[in-house]
Amino acid sequence: MKKDYLLLLVVALAAFALPMILPGDYYVEVFLFMGINILVALGLSLLMGYAGQISLGHAGFYGMGAYISGALSAHLGWPVPLAALMALVATALVAGLIGWPTLRLKGHYLAMATLGLGIILYILFVQLRSITGGASGLAGIQPVHIGGFYLDTPRRYCYLVWALVILSFLFSINLVRSRTGLALRALHYSEVAASTLGIDVAKYKLQVFVFSCVLAALGGILYAHYITFISPETFGFMYSIKLVVMIVLGGMYSLWGALLGGAFLSLLPEFLHRLEDFEVMVNGLILLMILIFLPGGLVGLLQKIGEKIRGHS
Numbered sequence: 001m002k003k004d005y006l007l008l009l010v011v012a013l014a015a016f017a018l019p020m021i022l023p024g025d026y027y028v029e030v031f032l033f034m035g036i037n038i039l040v041a042l043g044l045s046l047l048m049g050y051a052g053q054i055s056l057g058h059a060g061f062y063g064m065g066a067y068i069s070g071a072l073s074a075h076l077g078w079p080v081p082l083a084a085l086m087a088l089v090a091t092a093l094v095a096g097l098i099g100w101p102t103l104r105l106k107g108h109y110l111a112m113a114t115l116g117l118g119i120i121l122y123i124l125f126v127q128l129r130s131i132t133g134g135a136s137g138l139a140g141i142q143p144v145h146i147g148g149f150y151l152d153t154p155r156r157y158c159y160l161v162w163a164l165v166i167l168s169f170l171f172s173i174n175l176v177r178s179r180t181g182l183a184l185r186a187l188h189y190s191e192v193a194a195s196t197l198g199i200d201v202a203k204y205k206l207q208v209f210v211f212s213c214v215l216a217a218l219g220g221i222l223y224a225h226y227i228t229f230i231s232p233e234t235f236g237f238m239y240s241i242k243l244v245v246m247i248v249l250g251g252m253y254s255l256w257g258a259l260l261g262g263a264f265l266s267l268l269p270e271f272l273h274r275l276e277d278f279e280v281m282v283n284g285l286i287l288l289m290i291l292i293f294l295p296g297g298l299v300g301l302l303q304k305i306g307e308k309i310r311g312h313s
Contacts, residue, residue, distance in 0.1 A: 057118025
């Protein structure tokens, strides 16, 4: 729909303008990490919202991208683009090998399998000390640079992050409008019905799973080369849960739910940090109320507001 491309253009313009007008580096960094969260959530939105496949282990692939790219640049001195490309390829291969048997499971069994996968990857991040630095973390990761031009400030790096977010959204919009997108919707509602229509259910489930994991790895790469230091805690189970909450909160059945949910959960702690000991409780209460009273997520709320406005006009 043309509306999606128009919205994406508005997002692109906002992403270009905000780093220049935000008052300080701290707020630019918040916007930068928001973009990374949205990028990872976008892949999970395709997997859960369109293909109907549950994943509770996406933090593992987020960490895989970060550690592979970070280790290649820190230990072997690989250029960042080459290290990032290798990390994406390795993640795609691992996701394909793991996804082929795992995606044969359904419902709670699939959720438990992906949960176990995320935990296994987390354990590897901790135990492979010679590569990952173990619990102490991996330092010495190279920052992104083009020749002598380093993207070593929040504003410079923010443009790289959001450029990749916009490109990923553009690709995803075209994907869901294609025959592949129609196939994903079909298998979401009924895999049996989809297979009777000649849709190769296993192939499409595996393809969207791999693409979703690659987007998670890309987010990890961006995170690692900005911070230049990573530790396993960042890629634990709670981040996987946070990603699921993002897309449910934003609206699972729309790509824009990933953007709204990612933006909301990235900004919410900035408003609640003054509550100190009550921050976690208020955070949970706000999310609970939204999930109860807005089953369609923030996207559903905006659609209802739009319908009322059109009804009164």
